[in-house]
Amino acid sequence: MDCSIASALSHLRNSTRVEIGEPKAMSVDASNRRVVVKSLFGAAAMFAFAIFVLPPIYDLFCEITGLGGKTGDEYTAVDVRVDTSREVTVRFVASNNASMPWEFRPTKDKVVVHPGEPTEITYFARNTTGEDMVSQAIPSLVPNNVADYFHKTECFCFENQPLAAGDQADLKLVFIIDPDLPEGVTSLTLSYTIFDITDRMANPLAQLQ
């Protein structure tokens, strides 16, 4: 796209066939060139904005607001104080992306925990196919304004999960609910969607994004 504009640009030098007196024509030509350069610069800036600025600010925005239910990265537990006066129900959900044939489910539907208390649960995964595969689980949490209060100290989702044909595994997750969890939140739902990323791993450009 940009090359076609560039080639148009190269024609511009002698493009203005204005016939309204020499000195005037010169200056019109120059100001036209200025308009072209400025506009192309603006257009290029908007193109860069769309690709290089919008996605990161979108991610940042989601991270700050917890929108999209993305949970945080690995958490190192600090000075745990368990708040035994509160109970929070955490439900677990699993789903498979359309093209993912594995068996994938939480081993428990829900647990009741106290904020501040580390809890371990597992998800069960089995590669039901005859081929070695790699999967990636993507978490999502509702309600989405509590993502900041859900800490994972260990999670299979931090890495991808290779399973040989027919193999199975219990995938481990350890989490702590922050004692600062807003009052009134009594239950959370954590869901994992599992994706087939076998092809992606073979792709040399996989790490680009």
Next chain:
Amino acid sequence: MAHGPATLADGWRAYISRWVFTTNHKDIGTLYLWFSFSMFLLGGAFAMVIRAELFQPGMQLIRPEFFNQMTTMHGLVMVFGAIMPAFVGLANWMIPLMIGAPDMALPRMNNLSFWILPFAFAILTSTLFMEGGGPNFGWTFYAPLSTTYAPESVNFFIFAIHIMGASSIMGSINIIATVMNMRAPGMTYMKMPLFVWTWVITAFLLVAVMPVLAGAVTMMLMDINFGTSFFDAAGGGDPVLFQHVFWFFGHPEVYIIILPAFGVVSQIIPTFSRKPLFGYSSMVYATAAIAFLSFIVWAHHMFTVGMPIAGELYFMYATMLIAVPTGVKVFNWITTMYKGSLTFETPMLFSIAFVILFTFGGFTGLMLSIAAADMQYHDTYFVVAHFHYVMVAGAVFSGTAAIYYWLPKWCGKMYNETMGQVQFWVAFIGFNIAFMPQHFLGLAGMPRRYADYGLQFADWNMVSSIGAFIYGGAQLMLLYNVIMTIRNGKPTTEEKTWEGAEGLEWTVPSPAPYHTFATPPELK
């Protein structure tokens, strides 16, 4: 070429070279207009296929896969191939005439920006014949439908969008340069006809958002071919991001479509009211305000993606705010007509219909902007009805009005008034029969973009299809009227075709000579 442009009498080679290499704004305007009309007929043919299939419940004529390609291609061809080039064509023809310039500022770029368009649409249309078919993911091409689940031909679609974007950006730069640098002495900004004003503002919008569209399709291209995951959750991306990027382009795009249409109507209504436009400067400011607001309301298309309540409220109120400057415009058009000595020639009929039907579409827009209500309306035929009221009764009616209004200036022949008015009434009635029932269907819960529907929707769908066929017929009548005018129309040489018309374009002879305003006009 001292003797003017080559005609068929000079041999077909010379004639074809004239059109291929032309840098004349009138020639290029003509090319844009004919091209856009042919795309209008192509997109219209797709619409006829859609309405024929929906005439009755059950699958009658085509397969659902093909139906999806038809809805997608109809939207793409109409928006990017018919409406946008039509107004660029009008801009090319009329802006130099209206501001007293000898030509567009960048004539060669003008030639290039037109001639890449047919290639873009040839590529896009050819995807229909490829294995796996053409684009089937809707004109809004949401990822991952348009990436992970797209047909093979999607890369051609992306390429075509890139070319269209380049064409629009070049066309816009040309318009900006022309308006900024080529005005006749004395033609100050606040003396420019409103059509020129609406077009410069549109051109700025285009330069700002077409690159965002290019960015969106580029990210798709990389997700599809180079393993990135902008929109792919498996790799840490997010499909909702696509919708944000698309609508950041998409909402300004709908104003890109309607602003020049506002401009046309603001030229025509004063002419046939024999009164100057009421509130000229408020019209200019309202246009600028609409353009600005169009950047900050995009997520009203995304009320159902799961935004926090604060976001819903913000986008709801911001969207409703647009109704204010839009209302100013409607008020000004009506006040221009108030106590005017009105006559109802074809261009005026189309313009009045524009005001009424566009306002109606604005009201349904306001209904849609209520976030809570949109949960029900979203992705139903109510939305389809809304945007056809604003885009068809808005942009297409205004474009039709422009053709009847300026055709005598372009070709020096008068159209047949009776035929024009007959065409208007067929179009007006056909349009309303086609799209009014779609409001009812949407409110009753019929989802858009399906090849089949429940029996409870059968009656109104049949009515809608009949209306669509009538409306399609009206376009063939328009084509007939234009051709008959060019071939057999009553010659008119008067400078001022319409006695109430004001503006520099009415100071040059009819048909407008190949070169006009080689010496700048005197402005009082």
